[in-house]
Amino acid sequence: MLKDQTGLLMSGSEEAVAHYNRAIGHLLAFQPEVVAQTEAARAADPSCVMAQALRAYLGLMSSEYPDAVNAARFVKGLTSTDAREAGHLSAIGQWIAGDWHGASRTLDQLLSLYPRDILALSVGHQLDFFLGEAGNLRGRITRALPHWDPDHHLYGYLLGMQAFGLEECGQYGAAEKAGRAAIAHHADNVWAIHAVGHTYEMRGLFQEGITFLDSQSASWTTSNFLKVHTSWHKAIFALEQQDYGAALAICDETLSFDQSLRTALEMADAGSLLWRVHLDEVDVGTRWEPLAEAWASKDPTCWYVFNDLHAILAMVGAGRQAEAEAIVTRMESAILSPERLVSNGLAMASAGLPAAQALTAFGRGDYGRTVSIMAPIRHQLSIFGGSHAQRDVFQRTLLVAARRAGQTGFAEILCQERLEARPASVWAAAQRGLL
Numbered sequence: 001m002l003k004d005q006t007g008l009l010m011s012g013s014e015e016a017v018a019h020y021n022r023a024i025g026h027l028l029a030f031q032p033e034v035v036a037q038t039e040a041a042r043a044a045d046p047s048c049v050m051a052q053a054l055r056a057y058l059g060l061m062s063s064e065y066p067d068a069v070n071a072a073r074f075v076k077g078l079t080s081t082d083a084r085e086a087g088h089l090s091a092i093g094q095w096i097a098g099d100w101h102g103a104s105r106t107l108d109q110l111l112s113l114y115p116r117d118i119l120a121l122s123v124g125h126q127l128d129f130f131l132g133e134a135g136n137l138r139g140r141i142t143r144a145l146p147h148w149d150p151d152h153h154l155y156g157y158l159l160g161m162q163a164f165g166l167e168e169c170g171q172y173g174a175a176e177k178a179g180r181a182a183i184a185h186h187a188d189n190v191w192a193i194h195a196v197g198h199t200y201e202m203r204g205l206f207q208e209g210i211t212f213l214d215s216q217s218a219s220w221t222t223s224n225f226l227k228v229h230t231s232w233h234k235a236i237f238a239l240e241q242q243d244y245g246a247a248l249a250i251c252d253e254t255l256s257f258d259q260s261l262r263t264a265l266e267m268a269d270a271g272s273l274l275w276r277v278h279l280d281e282v283d284v285g286t287r288w289e290p291l292a293e294a295w296a297s298k299d300p301t302c303w304y305v306f307n308d309l310h311a312i313l314a315m316v317g318a319g320r321q322a323e324a325e326a327i328v329t330r331m332e333s334a335i336l337s338p339e340r341l342v343s344n345g346l347a348m349a350s351a352g353l354p355a356a357q358a359l360t361a362f363g364r365g366d367y368g369r370t371v372s373i374m375a376p377i378r379h380q381l382s383i384f385g386g387s388h389a390q391r392d393v394f395q396r397t398l399l400v401a402a403r404r405a406g407q408t409g410f411a412e413i414l415c416q417e418r419l420e421a422r423p424a425s426v427w428a429a430a431q432r433g434l435l
């Protein structure tokens with residue numbers, strides 16, 4: 001067996017290993033070239049287990065059911081006598097079967113034996129994000145870091161992961177420090193740039209966030225998988241300052257164009273932005289319709305409730321209430337077959353389905369119902385994944401529903417909570433002013 005760039009043994013020809021190493025570099029920088037390099041590795045040697053595993057993970061990380069089904073094709077019949085490679089095949093099998101949590105545990109176990117397995121670290125980090133597990137977003141990378149040489153050429157990407165983990169755990173100062181160190185290692189470290197952006201969001205430092213993202217624009221506005229999402233962050237900063245023109249301009253320019261309407265995670269960002277504008281009763285024009293149409297064209301299988309919730313936002317926003325209700329009905333049916341939907345079933349049953357029902361109630365104008373369903377689960381939303389910043393769209397919906405339902409006392413509590421966390425929040429102060 002040959003060794004990869006971290007010194008770990010892997011099966012495959014010299015050419016396949018070289019392509020795999022390059023693919024990993026692109027993966028860490030969120031560059032689309034990761035696909036071509038992975039395909040080149042697979043073509044060079046189909047028995048290269050790590051290349052096949054990487055290709056399967058790329059599908060799974062789209063968070064869309066057809067891609068998960070397709071992922072099975074890359075590892076079908078594949079086995080390995082190497083414990084690390086076999087571990088990856090097990091994790092992939094669990095994830096394809098809907099056991100996202102099981103896949104996460106398997107990758108954790110694998111990393112306890114091979115803490116320099118960069119694929120397990122990178123994929124595991126994203127899996128922690130999909131599962132909303134802030135503790136492991138920080139813990140997984142924290143456990144691995146002591147086993148890495150700080151002079152290793154990939155070390156900066158690890159710091160970027162650490163930055164995001166620290167941020168989701170509320171350690172904003174440490175997160176910013178790690179993120180900036182990561183960027184110093186690799187200017188193209190868009191995950192680290194994104195993590196530092198999050199620290200500004202969570203601290204309510206909105207103008208500073210815009211200034212920071214602008215200072216890094218040469219990196220994140222190039223062709224990479226985080227371009228749309230980082231644009232969304234910039235738009236959120238603008239929205240917080242009630243600069244709807246700037247936010248909608250970003251939406252038109254980057255968030256909601258033909259190509260971005262092909263992937264669920266990018267569609268979620270577009271809808272999340274438009275919904276926040278909608279909550280402020282600012283007209284978004286005809287922007288909902290293409291987004292709703294894009295969601296309507298997606299596979300209806302319940303696979304990742306975070307996406308389904310954003311599909312509901314788009315349907316309600318576009319006035320397609322019946323289609324929003326239909327998504328809820330599908331979720332109610334899917335919960336009855338939990339053996340097929342292990343992790344998603346858990347997320348739906350505990351918070352995802354109530355959140356979906358609360359959103360459709362909001363669409364019907366039944367704000368009291370939205371509050372009665374959403375309030376009890378408002379501290380449990382992390383189970384359906386995403387970041388604090390992304391889930392904030394649901395917290396905002398709850399606050400607006402409470403205000404519109406005339407539940408002034410509860411709305412005041414929600415405003416106070418927001419202002420304690422972000423004293424400079426223009427939006428929270430504005431909501432309070434409406435009570």
Ligand SMILES: [Fe+2]
Binds near residue numbers: 194198229387389
């Ligand atoms: Fe983010």
